[in-house]
Amino acid sequence: MFGLARQAANDDSTILQQSLISTQFQAAAGQPTRDEWLRQFSSSRGTPTAAELERVWVEIQREMTASGQVARYKTRVVQPGVRTSMRT
Numbered sequence: 001m002f003g004l005a006r007q008a009a010n011d012d013s014t015i016l017q018q019s020l021i022s023t024q025f026q027a028a029a030g031q032p033t034r035d036e037w038l039r040q041f042s043s044s045r046g047t048p049t050a051a052e053l054e055r056v057w058v059e060i061q062r063e064m065t066a067s068g069q070v071a072r073y074k075t076r077v078v079q080p081g082v083r084t085s086m087r088t
Helices: 002-018 034-043 050-067
Strands: 075-077 085-087
Touching: 002 034, 002 050, 034 050
Parallel strands: none
Antiparallel strands: 075 085
């Protein structure tokens, strides 16, 4: 079971890294982003805790749920050759 959780975390980390939804769910200060955390989890060798297994499930579920929704939020947008600006 732990191997499957690590495999799912690794697969999902790639999806989250490329997902626009990740810009909506910013990490708290000093905390890894969702995709970074999943990569760290997938490469760990210790026995995962119940909280870690739950977070894998939560992040996968959050991505699936948010991908079916329309959301409006403010975030920093950077475009090549253009100054950074805040967009809604």
